[in-house]
Amino acid sequence: MEKKPVITVKNLVKNYGDFAAVRDVSFEVYEGEIFGLLGPNGAGKTTTLEIIETLREKTSGEIIVDGFSVDTNADSIKQRIGVQLQAAGYYPNLNLSELIDLFSGLYGITKKPMEMLGKVALTDKAKAKYKQLSGGQKQRFSIATTLINNPRIIFLDEPTTGLDPQARRNLWNLIREIRDAGTTVVITTHYMDEAEVLCDRVAFIDGGKVIGIDTPDNFIDKLVESGFERPKQVKAANLEDVFINMTGKEWRES
C-alpha cells in the first residue's frame, strides 16, 4: 500500500535563546498510522510536537500538516488536528457533558455529548465532574475532547503516564480503535513496551536530533542481528503479568 505522508517535518530547528532544543529534525508521519516520538527527558519531543500543533514558533525549517504549511495556514491546521488540553483547562464546575458542549461551541460545531462520551466508554459519567474521575477515565475524557472536531490527526503526549496496567491496556485499545477508524495518531511515551505493541513506527530523538526511525520490529531485529543479547535469560512472565493475573484481566475502575 502506498504510504501517504500526512505530516512532513523538514530540518526543524528551535532555539531558546542560546540553547538549541531542536537541532535539525526531519521525519514524515504516514496517514493512518500510530507514530511514536521516543527519547530521553529534554530530547525535544514536546517542543517538536507543539511546533507541529502550531502552538509554538519555530526558529527555522518547514512543516506541512495535511497539505498545509504552519507558516501560512496555521488556522487550517488547527481545524484538522486534535490536541489534549492540560487538566487546568477543564472548568471545575462543569460536568463532562457540559464540557463537551463547551468545546464543541469553541469549534463552532454541534456534537452530541453522549456520542463523544460513548466513544471512550464514559456515558455513565456524563454528569460527573472531571476531578471525580479516575486516572484512566481522565485520560479517556481528554482523548474524547481531541476527537470533537473530527480531526485527521490527534496528538497524545504521554497519555498513559501514571495509569495502572489494566487502564493502560484499555487506553491502548482505544488508541488502536481511533487509528482503525481512520485518524492518524502521534504519541510520545517513555514506556518502550507500550511503543513496541502500539506504534506502527517510531522515531528516536536525542539531543534535539532524530537518531533513528523505523518500525519497532525492524529496530529490534536489527539490534539482534548485530549480535546483541540480553545479559540475563528473561523469565517467561514478568511482574506486570502477575499483577494482571492476580487482579483480573478485565479492565475495571473502582
Ligand SMILES: Nc1ncnc2c1ncn2[C@@H]1O[C@H](COP(=O)(O)OP(=O)(O)OP(=O)(O)O)[C@@H](O)[C@H]1O
Ligand atoms: N520555554 C522554554 N524555554 C527554554 N528552554 C526550554 C523551553 N521549553 C523547553 N525548553 C528546553 O528544551 C529542551 C527540550 O524540551 P522538551 O520539553 O521539548 O523535551 P521532551 O523531549 O519533551 O522532554 P520530556 O520527555 O521530559 O517531556 C529541554 O532542555 C528544555 O529544558
